[in-house]
Amino acid sequence: MEKLQYGIGLMPDLSTHGHGIDQLIYFLHGFMLLLFVGWGIFLAYTLIRFRARAGHKANYESLKSKLPKYAEVAVVAFEVFLLVGLSMPVWNSYKSDPPDEKEALRVRVVGQQFAWYIHYAGEDKKFGRTDSKLISDFNPLGIDSKDPASEDDFYSLRNFNLPVGKPIIAEITSKDVIHSFGVPVLRVKQDATPGITVPIWFTAKETGEFEIICSQLCGIGHSTMGGKVHVQKPEDFKKWWDEQERPYKKSTASL
Amino acid sequence: MSLDLIKYIEEPHPLTGITNSKLAMWLFLATEVMLFGGLFSAYIILRVGAPDWPHGSEYLNVPLATANTMVLIISSVTMVMSWASLAMKSLPKFKFYMTMTILLACVFLVIKYIEYSHKFHLELYPSTNNFFGIYFTLTGLHGLHIIGGILVNTYFLLTANKSWAEHPKMFTGRIEAAGLYWHFVDLVWIFLFPVLYLL
Amino acid sequence: MSQDHHHQELGFIQKYIFSVDHKVIGVQYGVTALIFLFLGFCMMMLMRWQLAYPGEEVPILGGLLGSGWLPDFMSAGDVDASTYNTLGAMHGTVMIFLGVVPLGVGAFGNYLVPLQVGAPDMAFPKLNAASYWTYFAGGVVMMLGFFMPGGAANSGWTSYPPLSIFASNGQTVWLVGMVLLITSSLLGSVNIIVTIIQLRAPGLSFFKLPFFVWAQLVTSFILLLAFPPLEAAGVLQLMDRVAGTSFFLPTGLVQSNMPLEIAGGGNSLLWQHLFWFLAHPEVYVLILPAIGIVTEIVVNNTRKPLYGYKTLVYSGIFLGFMSFLVWAHHMFMTGMGETMSDFFQVTTMIISIPSVVVLTVLIITLWGGSIRFNVPMLFAVAFLPMFAIGGLTGLPLGLTASDIYFHDTYYVIGHFHYVVAPGTLFALFAGIYYWYPKVVGRKMSSFWGKIHFWGSLISINLVFFPMLLQGISGLNRRMYDPTFYEHGASIQSLNVIISYAAWALGLVQLIFILNFFLSIKFGKKVGDNPWQATTLEWATPTPPPHGNFLSEPTVYHGPYEYSVPGRTEDYLPQHVQA
């Protein structure tokens, strides 16, 4: 597990889908730079060449050349390419192509002022029923212990463990105000809106510890509403998984 | 160039065919359409998103609202008559019809008041659920528009003698614009009534 | 002027405070807006202190802050998280709604539109005064928010619920202030539209209008149609806060693990739709008057006709129309479906086309001219590349895939500040230098003007370019402690640089302020048409009297007849028969 290097420039990308996003970003900025520099040189040249000076007169007639039209058309054509050729495929394949349910690990990610809860479904892959009326300090997700599906459920606070290479489906929601679940290193960002649950998915390419950053102003603790994603080797993840206490297990619940 | 030279206060502009104040009123009504349009779309989105939504007729007083609808429609007619009276150069008739319009508007408010207090009596408040929330918001805002109309119309009624003597054309134009506003407020109610009470 | 002696009887108060003269009202708008811009800047300087030196006490002010002299929400001495959020929300609100829009539309629109269409005043002078005073009241109410327990609004200028519903009562004050400001804008825009449509001088057909007037016309229509939905949303939010409704509060909200006693059933995203339906067009309200000003100044100082006048007009109208169809590009990360996000990316790319056209038209206009580099022209020319950077950096935000990375980072802040600060603000500066002689009868010092220009250009780029870099490096906006995360801490030096540059920017503005006031007395006296311009405002006496023109002008030519062949002078005013 290497330490990530940060600095000026895009953050490292450790997701499988992030490549397309980064490619688009580089492409775009190349295009922007090209356009700006070319255009700037033309502007500077025009300003110098046509500066007011003795003996120089303005021309009543305007430029007749078709060049500006062509330049505009070229810019538009390039934008269409960016849109149809790069952005839409990346976004749409990412958004409309959920991983195979059987392969994937499904979790719930619940934001609250000012922390993230990760709800794991346990071995049965079924989340126990949740109900906001059951929420208390001892049951922050409002999981119904009467639901048999909840028996093997568990959750963690601010720490999101997941296995490397395995597709993750995360259902994002919130209990109070709007947050945003952002993990820039995994090229993931999704608003966590109360009353709405939005599934997203991603696969981590490498192991390591990355930051979760709340990306929507959510109140006084917004700037410190972080968390850690721990991407683990499958065997480490399995070990971690087995160590987790199951708070809704019947034997404990009936105590 | 003197300020009296602001043109088209009395005469319509040859190109647009209307006076300044009438154009301004149409523009103002456009903003009102957008305002109530925004609220109506909020209503639709809330209603579509709700698992269940009460039927207006079960909770609201349809007969009273029907009566109120009639009241407003009649007041629109008297409003037109007041303008027509000015166009026919009869100030006394104008005063009569304008007074009627204002009185009818007050009747509307009284009936609305009865409805509201009945709801409060039953402990039905804006906070009860989103149906009552939107009901009170929309009818309340509409009520404010009625009050605004009453104030403006009363002002015109009280200053009628002077305005009629000094600038009859301008005055007629103003009453016409006030009429446009009044019909709009009426129209909003005609939307609100089925949407809130019947659907 | 029979008017003159008549008006000397008016007292100072009637003449300068409760005036109904569009020029006085324009100046009132301008001065008030400049004061608010300054206040907004000061708020930002406090935030910049915190951003550069997180957690340290603010120098000098810090002591004051604790002394009970200032509103108690700032009593800690440093800028804590809650103060930071308050200042951030108010900086945005003040800059946009109390600074730039009132300056672009209220001040320039009011002063110039009647002059440029050859009218004696606005169509409704009293309504005009009412609109200024409503704006003033809105501004005062907004500021009163700071003195509420818990401070002013602190949920961002976007005020997203449920956060804004849970916020302290400063938010209620904010909403009331917004309703006043919206009312003011609606009154103002009705007035401007009626003036342009009805009061044009004889001969002044629509396609002979200066482009500035077109820009004001489109802007006013945008205000007219976009503001009411925000008003609707404001009313709903007010109800949620005051009457306990749940329009924006879904079922099952829980705060601090305590279920809330509300009916629920609302929709938090509804606000965002209503808000952005206004707030995107609002961007064009900020930029269109700026484009109008720049066009006037560029053409005047190029001494040749505008290239593609009609293209520019159609682009402006198209821009106004399209601005209503792109709002949800601010909401890509809310989890909208594929169809919707595709629709809004496409409209966003389409709306970039007229912006490209505008820039092209202006730059081709320069070609073949005889360009004078006076102070207004410097600012106007600088507007072009600055606006270009703002526009270009909009692309990665308008494409959904790259927006995943950039959404809510400083890239967004850099992007729209390039549009509104070195973009719009520069255009407004250009306008001030350009029309100042008409208002005052004297020019502002061009030596100090040039220092102001170069100082501003350099420092403002040192402020905002690093923000783009911060965004690329993943730093989030609205973060009171930018060093909390490792990647933020690794680029903290940028924040220090930005704060120094912001100081420099502020100091340079002092030169402008001094120049502005001292020139009233000491500036070089000028005649009625110091820039040898063609449009009607220069056909009035200087300063224009109440009623504007000595006699009603008749218009014979288009707005930009410069260097007409066969004439000795290189300009042909609109009202002069050739």
Ligand code: HEM
């Ligand atoms: C010229 C000096 C200015 C500086 C140094 C400046 C700096 C900043 C910075 C650093 C932020 C981000 C704060 C944060 O996210 O924590 C910000 C936010 C903002 N600024 Fe400015 N700004 C300036 C002028 C303007 C102008 C002229 C406008 C508008 C016309 C404006 C509108 C805004 C808005 C709307 C926000 C977002 C507020 C929010 O997050 O709710 N700023 N500004």
Ligand SMILES: [Cu+2]
């Ligand atoms: Cu958060």
Ligand SMILES: [Cu+2]
């Ligand atoms: Cu936008």
